[in-house]
Amino acid sequence: MTTLNTAAGGKASSAPLMGKDAEPTIFELSQPGRSAYQLRTTGVPQWSAEELFDASLLSDHPVPLAEVSERDLVAHVTRLSHRQFSVDLGAYPLGSCTMKYNPKICDAVASMPGLAGVHPGAPASLTQGWLETFVSLERALCEVTGMAAATLQPAAGAAGELTGLLLMRAYHEANGDVRRRIIIPDSAHGTNPASVTLGGYEVTTIASDDRGCVDLAALKAALDTDVAGIMLTNPNTLGLFEEDIAEIAAALHNVGGLLYYDGANLNAIMGVVRPGDMGFDIVHMNLHKTFATPHGGGGPGAGPVAVSPRLVDFLPGPRAQEVAPGVYDWVKPPKSIGRVHGWHGNSLVLARALAYIEVHGGDGLRRVSERAVLNANWIRQRLSAKFDVAFDRPCMHEVVLSLAKLRKDHGVKALDMAKRIMEEGFHAPTVYFPLIVDEALMIEPTETESLQTLEALAQAFEVALDDALNNEQAVFAAPRTTPVGRVDEARAARTLVQTFDARG
Amino acid sequence: MADYLPHTNDELRSMLDFLGLSSTEELFNAVPEALRLARGLEIADGMNEPDVLSRFEERAKRNTARSDQMLCFAGSGAYDHELPPVVKALAGRSEFVTAYTPYQPEVAQGVLQAIFEFQTMIARIYGLPVSNASLYDGATALVEGVNLGVASSGSNRVVLSAGVHPHWRQVVATFARGTGHHLEVVPLIDGLTDFSAIEGTCGVIVVAQPNYLGGLEDLSAVRALCDRTGAIMVVAADPVASGVLKTPGSYGADVVVGEGQGFGTALSFGGPYLGLFACSIKEIRRLPGRIVGETVDVEGRRAYVTTLRTREQDIRREKASSNICSNQTLMAVAASIQLGWLGTEGFAEMALACARGTRYLANHLKGGSGATLLHPDLGVFRELAVRTVKPATQVVNEMAARGFLAGIAVSALTGGPDPSLSDDVLGHVLLVSVTERRTAKEIDDFAAALEEVAK
Ligand SMILES: Cc1ncc(COP(=O)(O)O)c(C=O)c1O
Numbered sequence: 039m040t041t042l043n044t045a046a047g048g049k050a051s052s053a054p055l056m057g058k059d060a061e062p063t064i065f066e067l068s069q070p071g072r073s074a075y076q077l078r079t080t081g082v083p084q085w086s087a088e089e090l091f092d093a094s095l096l097s098d099h100p101v102p103l104a105e106v107s108e109r110d111l112v113a114h115v116t117r118l119s120h121r122q123f124s125v126d127l128g129a130y131p132l133g134s135c136t137m138k139y140n141p142k143i144c145d146a147v148a149s150m151p152g153l154a155g156v157h158p159g160a161p162a163s164l165t166q167g168w169l170e171t172f173v174s175l176e177r178a179l180c181e182v183t184g185m186a187a188a189t190l191q192p193a194a195g196a197a198g199e200l201t202g203l204l205l206m207r208a209y210h211e212a213n214g215d216v217r218r219r220i221i222i223p224d225s226a227h228g229t230n231p232a233s234v235t236l237g238g239y240e241v242t243t244i245a246s247d248d249r250g251c252v253d254l255a256a257l258k259a260a261l262d263t264d265v266a267g268i269m270l271t272n273p274n275t276l277g278l279f280e281e282d283i284a285e286i287a288a289a290l291h292n293v294g295g296l297l298y299y300d301g302a303n304l305n306a307i308m309g310v311v312r313p314g315d316m317g318f319d320i321v322h323m324n325l326h327k328t329f330a331t332p333h334g335g336g337g338p339g340a341g342p343v344a345v346s347p348r349l350v351d352f353l354p355g356p357r358a359q360e361v362a363p364g365v366y367d368w369v370k371p372p373k374s375i376g377r378v379h380g381w382h383g384n385s386l387v388l389a390r391a392l393a394y395i396e397v398h399g400g401d402g403l404r405r406v407s408e409r410a411v412l413n414a415n416w417i418r419q420r421l422s423a424k425f426d427v428a429f430d431r432p433c434m435h436e437v438v439l440s441l442a443k444l445r446k447d448h449g450v451k452a453l454d455m456a457k458r459i460m461e462e463g464f465h466a467p468t469v470y471f472p473l474i475v476d477e478a479l480m481i482e483p484t485e486t487e488s489l490q491t492l493e494a495l496a497q498a499f500e501v502a503l504d505d506a507l508n509n510e511q512a513v514f515a516a517p518r519t520t521p522v523g524r525v526d527e528a529r530a531a532r533t534l535v536q537t538f539d540a541r542g
Numbered sequence: 543m544a545d546y547l548p549h550t551n552d553e554l555r556s557m558l559d560f561l562g563l564s565s566t567e568e569l570f571n572a573v574p575e576a577l578r579l580a581r582g583l584e585i586a587d588g589m590n591e592p593d594v595l596s597r598f599e600e601r602a603k604r605n606t607a608r609s610d611q612m613l614c615f616a617g618s619g620a621y622d623h624e625l626p627p628v629v630k631a632l633a634g635r636s637e638f639v640t641a642y643t644p645y646q647p648e649v650a651q652g653v654l655q656a657i658f659e660f661q662t663m664i665a666r667i668y669g670l671p672v673s674n675a676s677l678y679d680g681a682t683a684l685v686e687g688v689n690l691g692v693a694s695s696g697s698n699r700v701v702l703s704a705g706v707h708p709h710w711r712q713v714v715a716t717f718a719r720g721t722g723h724h725l726e727v728v729p730l731i732d733g734l735t736d737f738s739a740i741e742g743t744c745g746v747i748v749v750a751q752p753n754y755l756g757g758l759e760d761l762s763a764v765r766a767l768c769d770r771t772g773a774i775m776v777v778a779a780d781p782v783a784s785g786v787l788k789t790p791g792s793y794g795a796d797v798v799v800g801e802g803q804g805f806g807t808a809l810s811f812g813g814p815y816l817g818l819f820a821c822s823i824k825e826i827r828r829l830p831g832r833i834v835g836e837t838v839d840v841e842g843r844r845a846y847v848t849t850l851r852t853r854e855q856d857i858r859r860e861k862a863s864s865n866i867c868s869n870q871t872l873m874a875v876a877a878s879i880q881l882g883w884l885g886t887e888g889f890a891e892m893a894l895a896c897a898r899g900t901r902y903l904a905n906h907l908k909g910g911s912g913a914t915l916l917h918p919d920l921g922v923f924r925e926l927a928v929r930t931v932k933p934a935t936q937v938v939n940e941m942a943a944r945g946f947l948a949g950i951a952v953s954a955l956t957g958g959p960d961p962s963l964s965d966d967v968l969g970h971v972l973l974v975s976v977t978e979r980r981t982a983k984e985i986d987d988f989a990a991a992l993e994e995v996a997k
Pocket residue numbers: 134135194195196197227229230271275300302303324339341866867868
């Protein structure tokens with residue numbers, strides 16, 4: 039392929055670094071008497087704290103922060119930024135995380151003063167643009183998922199999960215039905231079982247079958263009228279489509295249970311198949327994955343939850359609704375479980391997602407999923423000659439390798455490989471997830487990486503493998519090109535230094 | 543056909559060839575035919591970026607309450623604080639914005655160190671030794687605080703002051719449906735929480751400082767009550783207040799939670815905001831969410847890493863101390879930058895400026911008749927409960943026509959009755975807030991307009 043002679047846009051190995059010193063903390067840069075702040079001149083009388091407050095309330099010393107000049111602050115934070123990998127720097131093939139390119143137009147939208155400068159407590163009559171944004175987004179998300187209505191309040195995927203479980207609970211309770219168990223497959227993400235407990239349910243874990251999918255017989259054996267529902271993601275966390283989903287749905291519905299769809303993997307199926315059409319009753323979406331809102335180094339995200347008609351009345355509220363053509367207001371669903379967020383949700387994240395949807399349109403979203411699946415299969419096929427694919431058949435948007443053999447024969451772990459791959463100018467893939475695959479390396483290239491980047495990524499895997507087979511020490515010593523080498527995690531936990539003040 | 547996909551037609555063909563497929567449809571062979579969507583998504587055709595921007599500009603125009611055009615006197619957990627260009631520029635750096643959770647510490651020292659600095663600042667501001675890498679917002683931070691308190695005390699009797707923001711109380715109630723915590727809401731009398739009816743053993747006692755009507759509570763008394771009842775003391779505290787007032791930690795609070803939006807995050811129509819959490823050392827193994835610790839790398843260089851990971855959902859699963867995964871790191875990074883910019887002196891100066899502006903407005907209202915102070919003798923920080931002759935919702939609308947977002951009608955916040963306010967008063971209370979950004983002239987004009995409108 040001649041195209042592969044072109045350089046790879048997603049390879050970051052040229053990123054320059056000035057040196058190997060640690061960056062001081064801002065507290066070490068602090069010099070008493072220095073300052074950066076400048077506040078407005080207000081003309082308000084300059085009463086002293088003693089004149090304003092009862093003496094018993096007053097602190098006798100200021101809270102020590104840092105005392106730095108604006109110039110030093112800028113340099114410090116800029117240097118920190120240079121010690122950080124990001125999508126903007128290079129490919130980030132973290133499985134399950136959907137680290138696609140985040141279009142800059144969405145940043146422009148999120149910084150518009152007419153959106154970012156709006157107080158959340160302002161009445162609907164003064165915030166019609168925001169309410170219309172919410173209604174438009176809700177409609178689009180319901181169309182993508184095949185659902186009837188959605189709440190935009192949950193701040194991330196896990197918050198959406200717990201919201202969904204509380205919706206299940208409210209639904210069953212309204213039917214006078216007490217149920218105690220939620221089924222989840224052993225391949226599920228950790229937030230699923232954690233949310234189940236907070237939802238007041240017990241987890242029943244069912245094993246996956248030898249194809250990596252829900253074991254239908256095990257599922258049916260676990261089902262009875264004590265089961266409130268099941269949490270699944272489809273494609274599942276192995277990147278495989280649960281082909282028996284219709285039968286799973288029927289089995290659940292037969293015992294009166296509901297199906298919850300963990301939408302972390304929605305990027306594989308937009309415009310192709312919809313959770314609602316598969317039989318799901320509740321769906322959360324990670325807008326910070328599928329809808330390209332940037333992940334912010336760990337958040338913010340947004341985890342809207344869409345539901346089928348029978349659950350609409352229970353949704354958190356109030357919800358923005360079009361109450362007359364072109365007129366929007368807040369409406370509380372009649373049997374609402376209540377609020378799950380201090381205000382309306384992560385609004386600016388929601389606006390970004392709508393901008394992304396409006397650029398793409400319906401056919402563009404389908405194209406996104408097609409290319410995500412194409413890229414994942416290409417990398418699967420490309421790597422399968424030298425690596426063991428955990429369940430070797432066509433995948434959806436991500437693929438899981440197992441390095442069990444490499445570990446057994448050469449003592450090289452998935453983590454070692456991940457560290458070595460980073461020396462080649464890529465972020466590491468996800469390691470040790472899902473838990474059911476030994477020495478898992480999970481790759482999700484996403485649709486925004488080019489063929490050249492995929493090829494360079496595959497070569498990085500091969501270089502790392504070559505070292506694992508022939509030069510183990512190089513793998514154990516990796517990464518050597520990064521601002522710090524491998525980090526002593528045991529020491530971090532043992533001699534805990536959780537703040538600057540906790541230093542010994 | 544606008545999108546961000548790199549594939550050329552040649553590449554598409556060669557990639558499908560490589561997979562032995564003749565069409566993209568075949569990529570989805572695993573999806574049963576019967577389930578596939580037979581039509582296109584009913585979402586309008588894609589638009590080019592400039593057209594999408596124009597559409598959002600139209601939306602923005604319909605948000606007349608925008609703070610650059612309507613002077614903001616609303617608060618209640620979301621404040622119009624200074625957002626300097628330097629903080630916007632730094633927090634907007636794409637290395638922070640487009641990074642994922644710092645799972646590989648060698649390439650995430652930037653975010654990890656920023657979080658470490660953030661944890662240090664929040665711990666100092668709340669006067670406790672431990673903080674975390676952020677939670678979603680103040681309301682959900684309170685939920686986590688309550689959960690920690692129940693786990694620590696072993697009792698699910700949760701006493702909640704009605705001085706806690708009404709939305710936060712609603713969020714706590716929603717999540718208690720799942721955990722089964724038993725909630726008892728204690729009303730405010732004359733603007734301060736009256737805990738006198740609380741007897742027997744309690745698991746958790748929650749108080750807000752200041753409370754949502756603006757009053758400053760007696761935290762020493764709450765500490766004594768917690769000692770008497772065996773409860774974990776949770777304070778939902780305005781972090782800005784620590785610029786002048788004693789920290790909640792100095793009163794012996796076990797857990798302090800709060801909303802950190804005021805540190806570097808715009809009003810943002812309510813999110814993404816910043817859930818703050820701090821606790822005592824003895825609770826550290828129950829801490830929700832991520833925490834960053836300092837350590838060294840193989841060469842002995844200082845390095846940062848997420849630690850005490852066995853509390854978290856990916857390891858502990860159904861026994862995790864919380865289900866949180868993604869949090870609000872970018873807002874935490876922005877807060878650490880904003881607090882670095884403010885510095886020791888600026889932090890105190892900003893807090894004092896809020897209190898001065900609030901007092902200045904209160905002095906105006908003392909002589910009024912249309913708008914008066916609900917509790918004229920209460921100590922306040924940057925929030926005032928104002929009694930209006932006209933219904934408060936109507937006052938907000940009429941003040942908007944004069945160019946002021948006058949505040950928030952309590953009835954709009956509660957969405958129903960409130961334990962602390964009788965039904966005839968409830969509709970006539972407006973919550974007004976003054977930050978360091980309001981000038982004397984703005985406050986003069988506001989007070990005059992309010993007095994006229996509220997009659
Ligand atoms: C499969 C799956 N489910 C749930 C989640 C949780 O989402 P969030 O981090 O937004 O809470 C994730 C995120 O990593 C995920 O990959």
